[in-house]
Amino acid sequence: MFTYLEKKPMRWSLFASGLILIFAFVIAASPCLAAGQLKTYEEYVASIPKGCEPVPRECFEQAVKGKTFAMYDWAAWWPEELYKGFENLFGIKIVRDNYPDIDEALAKFRLNPKTPYDYWLTNPKSLHYMKEWNQLEMVNHDWIPNVNRYLAEDVKQASWDPGYKYCVLTTLGYDAYVVNTNFIDKKDPRMPSWKFVFEGGDVYKGKLVMRNEMNRVIGNTLKYLGYSLNSTDPAELKAAEEALLKLKPNIMSFDSWPKRAVMAQEVWVVEGVVHDYLALGSLIGPKNPFYPAYPPEGCLLSPMLVVIPKGGNNPAACHLFLNYLYRPENFATLINGVAYGHGHIQIEDLLTEQAKIWMTPPEGYRQKCEVLMPPAFTGEGEKMRASIWEKLKK
Amino acid sequence: MKIFFGTKAPVRILPTLGPISLWIALFVFAPVGVIIYFSFLPADSAGEISAGVSLKNYWLLLTGDTDYGKAILRSVLYAFITNMVCLGIGYPTAYWIARYGGRFKALLLFLVIAPSWSCYLVRIYALKQLVGYPGILNDFLLHLGVISSPINMLYTSTAVVFGLIYIWLPFMVLPIYASVEGINPALLEASLDLGASPGWQFWTVTLPLSKGGIFGGTILTFIPALGDWLVPLLIGGNKVWMAGNLIQHYFIVRGNLAIGSSMAVILTAAVVLLIYMCIKLGGEDAVERIV
Structure with a gap:
């Protein structure tokens, strides 16, 4: 009896510790559990906000099947919630790599044309050279309906890439x-x-x-x-x-x-x-x-452009991300975060006064x-x- | 040859030599080999590389308008000044610690070495905090009323040399300390017994016996200072280029890998030559002090 009474609190504490551990695990893993909540294309289509359009089934399925999305961009610039939101919504893990200088990134592509990035945030100079070296995928316009809808017409015909065949504008500095x-x-x-x-x-x-x-x-x-x-x-x-x-x-x-x-x-x-x-x-x-x-x-004028290098493994994920980014609420999150100029025609009402002052x-x-x-x-x-x-x- | 392979020595040596040799082959010789290979590839001014082997890049560096010769000379000058000042400060410091440090030797050496345990970049930023404006030194002088307005101590050629000295000084002190510490005291006593004054003793006994440390220290300060590009970038405000900055410019901004590689090969060759000269002049002791 004595022994039993002595051990009982011990068991309770073990049980409590176990509960705490499970709770902590659930909390820590919740982003992962949330990731992949869109299991099917139908769920994705049903989740599309008003005024936006989904990517075609083929793009969605290829992107999700790829599981990862390799991005190459500046560190600590765009709001993190954009990346996290994408991961959580589609269950695609973003693998980010950053460069300290766009010229350095260009030298990397020059040395290794098969550098495996699905997305590169770059400038018109790199766009020119990457096109010349035949290292860029063409943008599939059928896979980015939100970009087609919300990108300003003059930007679509911009001098760096008339017809936005190889790139999509994000910000203008x-x-x-x-x-x-x-x-x-x-x-x-x-x-x-x-x-x-x-x-x-x-x-x-x-x-x-x-x-x-x-x-x-x-x-x-x-x-x-x-x-x-x-x-x-x-x-x-x-x-x-x-x-x-x-x-x-x-x-x-x-x-x-x-x-x-x-x-x-x-x-x-x-x-x-x-x-x-x-x-x-x-x-x-x-x-x-x-x-x-x-x-x-x-x-x-310094435009930042998204291009799709040929060495990437999941170009469909880049299209899916661009389409997601061009949803007005997401693009407003970006512009409110960085306060840069842009070519989105539907976000004026969503911008903060501060961002408007800084970017205009x-x-x-x-x-x-x-x-x-x-x-x-x-x-x-x-x-x-x-x-x-x-x-x-x- | 026959005798060598006839013994079991290579079999015993291989497991110990193997990993380090592989490491050196992979991470030293292979990258250097790639750079040497690139340096002989013909390239046009836009950096477009074509097939074949050519000395054109080296010829262009000698005769063209790349400014490389001047950048190399500037680097040699800065590295030389750095080396001499480090020697001027480092030798007395090391000598004093070795001779008069007594039971505080370990502590004093620790104080010399401790900064070099931190990241190179952190030390550069620490220096910027120290001498920049707002900065500790300027604030202190202003507070004392020694100066009426802040002194601009950063972003000049002098600041670059000062930064190099600050970064590389501990690497001069250590080999000299080891050399001076290793001198047999009997030799010093003998020189005094034979009537040498302390100055003459230093000149004829201590200094020659510590030359290994001096040349060892030179290898550890002159050579890294010669190829440095971060100090001119961060302390010099990127206004004055050393050879390393020009190489970086050719690799990254101009995308001319062939010319950049030729520059790197010339700089490496200069460094190898300097190491050879230091070892020749400093003898085996110089090698021992840096290993």
């Missing part, structure tokens, strides 16, 4: 500049022109960071001089070289994402995608110190901007730019 108003008066008469960057060294006293990307920096310098950023005219590029060499003493560093220096307010003027810095500035304190300058001369340039500004096109990054254009860049880094 304006590569202009921002100033920290804690140190710089935004009423400076040279603002918002590029003149402030190139001639305002007396004001910002060397606290300027330029992007560490050859084509962007030289392109915006050409814009300052009033030329096309895709110029291949040797005289115009020579003028850009001189302007940059003259500017160099005022450049603190070349850095594509100077987060630490921006947060520490070590840098007062940053050339780069303005939306990123407005979002970053909001973390500095209650008053966002950054003022976005959209130069009237125009600036570089002045009326009609997009027409003044240019996207980098092959003349700038191929042949003589590339050679001349590389020469300028190497001189700048001496």
